[in-house]
Amino acid sequence: MVQLKLDPASPIPMYLQIVEQVRRAIAAGSIQADDEMPSVRALATEHLINPNTVARAYLELEREGLLTKRRGAGTYVSHDAEELRHAQRVRIVTESIDQALTAAREFGWTPEQIRKAVEERLNHMNTERKR
Amino acid sequence: MSQPAIAIQGLSKRFGKRAAVDGLSFEVPTGGVCGFLGRNGAGKTTAIRMLMNLTDPSAGQALLLGLDSRRHHAELMSRVGYVAEAPILYDWMTVRELVRFTSRFYERWNTAAVDALLGRFGIDDRQKVRHLSRGTHAQLALALALGHDPELLILDEPATGLDVLVRRDFLESIIQIIQQEGRTVLLSSHLVHEVERVADQIVVIDEGRLLVSARLDDLKLRTGQSLEEIFVGLVGRREEVRQ
Amino acid sequence: MRDLRPWILGAGALLLVLRLLCFSETFAEVFLRGYLESLMPLLGLVAAIGLGAGQMARERGSKTLDFLLARPIAPAAIVGIKFLAGSVALAMLLAAIASLSYVGTGSRYPDVAESLRQVVGFPVLFAATFPRLWCLYAMALLLSTLVNRLAKAVVSGFVCALALGTLLGIYAELFPFSNVDAWFGAQFDTAYRLLRDPALFFRTGFTLCAVTLLLALAAALLFRRSPGWSLSNRWLILGAAGLAGLAIFSTYAAAHRFPELRPAGSMELRMESSHAAGAMDAAGSLVAVASKDRLAFLDFSNPAKPREFVEAPMPLWTIWTTVNLTVSGTTAYILGTRKALPTDEVQIVIATLTPAGTVQFAEPISLGDSTLTLVDSVAVAGHFLYVDVNRLGQCQIEVYDRSPGASGREAATVVVDMVRWQQPSPGPWTPPETMRMLRRGQFLYLTSAAALTVLDIRDPGRPVAVSRIAYREPVPQLYGSPRELASDGRWLLEAENLPAVWALYDVADPAHPVLRGHVPNLHGGIVSTGPALFRWWQRGVLELRAAGGGLQALRYLTDGRDPQAIAAADGTVYVLESAEDRRTRRQFVSAYRVNR
Numbered sequence: 001m002v003q004l005k006l007d008p009a010s011p012i013p014m015y016l017q018i019v020e021q022v023r024r025a026i027a028a029g030s031i032q033a034d035d036e037m038p039s040v041r042a043l044a045t046e047h048l049i050n051p052n053t054v055a056r057a058y059l060e061l062e063r064e065g066l067l068t069k070r071r072g073a074g075t076y077v078s079h080d081a082e083e084l085r086h087a088q089r090v091r092i093v094t095e096s097i098d099q100a101l102t103a104a105r106e107f108g109w110t111p112e113q114i115r116k117a118v119e120e121r122l123n124h125m126n127t128e129r130k131r
Numbered sequence: 132m133s134q135p136a137i138a139i140q141g142l143s144k145r146f147g148k149r150a151a152v153d154g155l156s157f158e159v160p161t162g163g164v165c166g167f168l169g170r171n172g173a174g175k176t177t178a179i180r181m182l183m184n185l186t187d188p189s190a191g192q193a194l195l196l197g198l199d200s201r202r203h204h205a206e207l208m209s210r211v212g213y214v215a216e217a218p219i220l221y222d223w224m225t226v227r228e229l230v231r232f233t234s235r236f237y238e239r240w241n242t243a244a245v246d247a248l249l250g251r252f253g254i255d256d257r258q259k260v261r262h263l264s265r266g267t268h269a270q271l272a273l274a275l276a277l278g279h280d281p282e283l284l285i286l287d288e289p290a291t292g293l294d295v296l297v298r299r300d301f302l303e304s305i306i307q308i309i310q311q312e313g314r315t316v317l318l319s320s321h322l323v324h325e326v327e328r329v330a331d332q333i334v335v336i337d338e339g340r341l342l343v344s345a346r347l348d349d350l351k352l353r354t355g356q357s358l359e360e361i362f363v364g365l366v367g368r369r370e371e372v373r374q
Numbered sequence: 375m376r377d378l379r380p381w382i383l384g385a386g387a388l389l390l391v392l393r394l395l396c397f398s399e400t401f402a403e404v405f406l407r408g409y410l411e412s413l414m415p416l417l418g419l420v421a422a423i424g425l426g427a428g429q430m431a432r433e434r435g436s437k438t439l440d441f442l443l444a445r446p447i448a449p450a451a452i453v454g455i456k457f458l459a460g461s462v463a464l465a466m467l468l469a470a471i472a473s474l475s476y477v478g479t480g481s482r483y484p485d486v487a488e489s490l491r492q493v494v495g496f497p498v499l500f501a502a503t504f505p506r507l508w509c510l511y512a513m514a515l516l517l518s519t520l521v522n523r524l525a526k527a528v529v530s531g532f533v534c535a536l537a538l539g540t541l542l543g544i545y546a547e548l549f550p551f552s553n554v555d556a557w558f559g560a561q562f563d564t565a566y567r568l569l570r571d572p573a574l575f576f577r578t579g580f581t582l583c584a585v586t587l588l589l590a591l592a593a594a595l596l597f598r599r600s601p602g603w604s605l606s607n608r609w610l611i612l613g614a615a616g617l618a619g620l621a622i623f624s625t626y627a628a629a630h631r632f633p634e635l636r637p638a639g640s641m642e643l644r645m646e647s648s649h650a651a652g653a654m655d656a657a658g659s660l661v662a663v664a665s666k667d668r669l670a671f672l673d674f675s676n677p678a679k680p681r682e683f684v685e686a687p688m689p690l691w692t693i694w695t696t697v698n699l700t701v702s703g704t705t706a707y708i709l710g711t712r713k714a715l716p717t718d719e720v721q722i723v724i725a726t727l728t729p730a731g732t733v734q735f736a737e738p739i740s741l742g743d744s745t746l747t748l749v750d751s752v753a754v755a756g757h758f759l760y761v762d763v764n765r766l767g768q769c770q771i772e773v774y775d776r777s778p779g780a781s782g783r784e785a786a787t788v789v790v791d792m793v794r795w796q797q798p799s800p801g802p803w804t805p806p807e808t809m810r811m812l813r814r815g816q817f818l819y820l821t822s823a824a825a826l827t828v829l830d831i832r833d834p835g836r837p838v839a840v841s842r843i844a845y846r847e848p849v850p851q852l853y854g855s856p857r858e859l860a861s862d863g864r865w866l867l868e869a870e871n872l873p874a875v876w877a878l879y880d881v882a883d884p885a886h887p888v889l890r891g892h893v894p895n896l897h898g899g900i901v902s903t904g905p906a907l908f909r910w911w912q913r914g915v916l917e918l919r920a921a922g923g924g925l926q927a928l929r930y931l932t933d934g935r936d937p938q939a940i941a942a943a944d945g946t947v948y949v950l951e952s953a954e955d956r957r958t959r960r961q962f963v964s965a966y967r968v969n970r
Contacts, residue, residue: 008324008327008328009324009327009357009358009359010357011351011354011355011356011357011360012351013347013348013351013352014348015348016348040310041310044306044310045303045306048299048302048303048306048328048329049306049328049329050163050164050306050309050328050329050330050331051306051309051310052162052163052164052309052331053331056348183443183444184443184601185440185443185444185601187600187601187603204448204449205446205447205448205451206446207446208443208444208445208446208447209446213444215440215444218441219437219438219440219441220438220441221438221441233445236445236446236447237445237446279446
């Protein structure tokens with residue numbers, strides 16, 4: 001089941017928080033295709049938030065194809081989630097890489113320095129894993 | 132769905148020279164929660180009282196559910212629920228008597244729902260109203276306001292100064308109402324964090340004038356700030372201007 | 375209705391306590407005497423205003439009104455329902471208050487108040503009082519809708535009631551013969567009056583009820599328009615000040631309502647008597663004034679310069695007390711008692727003013743023992759004297775022939791009535807002579823214990839009774855109370871005792887008076903000359919005319935002094951006045967020319 005941690009006081013609108021966390025959950029594999037999502041009502045009651053917010057989040061996720069609504073049965077993680085997972089993962093990693101690159105650029109690193117840093121970190125991670 | 136639940140135009144109230152509410156205009160679409168924010172004394176309660184036809188406006192008009200609040204008072208009251216700030220109830224009645232007394236005013240009254248609410252809040256219906264604690268009193272006021280299944284619920288600082296559990300009860304009730312089709316809630320509060328949880332729309336007033344009326348999500352995306360920061364930014368800025 | 379419980383419980387408790395206390399006879403007596411007079415209307419007033427003022431203002435003040443306003447009920451309906459509930463509560467309260475008047479009835483020797491209670495009865499009292507209090511209640515309710523605090527509503531309610539009371543009192547003074555107290559009084563007298571006059575009862579009842587409903591409607595409409603609105607303190611104070619100002623202004627206006635007539639002439643009375651003059655009569659321009667033991671003749675032939683002809687002591691060698699006097703031609707007939715043994719004697723002293731300006735006393739006529747002979751007054755027609763006397767219960771007219779050559783003794787007697795005293799004997803306030811007499815032209819009108827009798831004196835020596843109108847006092851204790859008479863030639867006024875009204879008789883045919891109606895009689899004491907009637911009023915005399923079944927005030931004869939006696943002759947009204955001037959009492963006789 002997906003564990004959402006929602007922060008109403010965050011500058012990020014709540015529906016976006018839900019969307020993002022569901023994406024991550026799918027990407028991480030903590031929810032699988034054909035898993036049933038909690039109903040709008042249940043989620044709203046559990047987190048004490050507006051059902052419209054949950055509905056909007058679900059709508060957005062449906063548009064992205066991550067969730068499907070089955071008539072009379074509720075909302076489920078879509079079949080394609082498997083493939084989309086990959087896309088999600090790529091997206092998440094790409095986003096992180098973009099973040100790192102942006103920071104490096106700001107510090108004035110050259111592409112050569114960046115590549116060197118990346119390789120160094122990769123080696124470090126590999127040695128860690130071997131241990 | 133086509134007409135807004137609340138439509139205010141140019142609403143003003145003057146007390147002598149002072150304008151408690153000055154040319155207020157905004158709309159609340161059906162089917163959502165509108166958080167009505169403002170500092171103490173900004174004019175929220177006055178505006179709400181004018182909506183409920185408890186005070187006459189000096190100018191302007193208020194339409195609830197498409198009906199003029201002054202001209203269709205009785206009809207509106209059967210479709211609107213209201214919990215005032217520090218609500219006053221007939222304190223010499225017992226809870227049971229008060230519920231029965233209130234129910235007689237309405238054609239539709241959901242006795243089962245009210246009993247369920249009273250049970251959930253843990254209110255003993257044989258007690259006299261004046262012996263209830265402040266929190267229980269407020270819960271009772273809420274139960275009474277919900278008994279006739281209103282399309283529009285107006286809450287004026289309902290849980291200010293009450294403990295967390297009571298506040299949760301109010302939030303739960305709001306959420307339950309919103310889940311039904313075509314129901315709207317106007318929540319006036321200065322507990323910004325709680326408003327933030329449930330509001331679809333935010334209306335901020337200061338010194339009787341409208342500062343902003345917008346969807347909460349849009350506001351956050353636009354400003355990248357939390358509601359508290361947005362609020363302080365809006366109202367605080369006016370202070371600087373005044374100085 | 376529930377919130378009216380405190381009123382009902384409180385009233386119930388109060389009444390229970392009072393009822394229990396009334397088991398003590400002393401308390402009952404003392405309480406009831408005071409209660410009937412003043413406490414009952416006061417309680418009614420407090421109940422009506424308190425109830426009305428409380429209903430809306432209390433809810434506003436305690437904010438429970440918001441609770442009702444948030445319900446699907448029209449604001450006007452809120453007022454309407456409160457009005458209904460309040461009216462019912464008022465009726466119950468009034469029933470309780472009124473019923474308290476009937477506590478302890480049935481004592482063996484009922485006095486006037488007691489008999490009045492028995493005559494009026496509870497239902498009539500209730501039906502008479504309820505419309506008036508209902509109206510007050512509606513007024514208080516209207517005020518209550520305008521105000522936002524209970525205290526303010528109650529205070530303004532009472533201020534309004536006070537102002538209203540003042541204005542009504544002034545109105546009653548301005549229009550002394552309007553039926554104001556029938557409209558607004560809430561006491562036994564009013565109830566009795568209404569009982570006697572069903573037309574008035576229904577007229578006042580319906581009108582007041584209609585006004586009440588209008589007031590309630592106004593309250594509902596006002597509230598509907600603006601449920602949240604209430605009069606600011608500024609307006610309340612202005613309103614109160616306005617009412618007070620209006621009341622004061624009306625008092626002033628009332629004092630100068632009637633065109634005033636000043637005396638044509640006035641003179642100070644200087645009689646060598648230690649007693650003030652009390653009796654006066656006039657014939658032509660001759661005025662006779664008598665104090666206890668002295669007599670004065672005054673000349674008003676030139677009213678601007680009146681003078682005293684002569685003043686003389688009563689020519690008797692023992693103590694004399696004047697009762698009253700009548701003047702005819704140049705002779706004054708003074709009725710009084712002379713101290714004698716074993717009992718005092720009633721006599722008529724005859725004093726004639728000689729052309730020389732002295733007083734000549736003729737042989738007095740002795741009427742009898744003062745304990746057995748009760749005389750009212752003397753009427754004169756030519757040489758004949760008519761005296762109305764009550765001898766041992768027998769009311770009669772005695773004729774004395776004073777023609778020169780006649781014996782001077784009693785010439786004829788006509789019995790008109792028998793006074794039958796029932797147990798208990800009459801109270802100390804009932805004048806024992808029981809009769810009043812008025813001569814008008816060739817007829818004598820006489821009121822006695824049970825009838826108005828008209829005597830024809832065309833043959834002066836032999837009066838003949840030509841008609842008799844019987845009446846009955848409604849309350850046994852008033853049997854035998856005399857009824858004053860006055861006439862202006864066209865109308866005859868007879869003062870009834872209960873209620874205090876004048877019965878108006880049409881005497882176009884003087885021998886057969888026909889009762890036409892009743893007119894309120896507020897103060898009593900009326901004389902007539904020519905076509906007008908004159909009556910004491912405040913510090914002067916009002917000139918009245920009977921017209922259209924009522925009395926109309928025309929002019930006010932005054933020069934600022936208190937009137938004590940009035941006499942009228944030949945188009946002039948003479949008023950015996952007294953004035954206090956630094957602790958000494960001075961007396962004046964003023965002449966007012968009232969001829970048109």
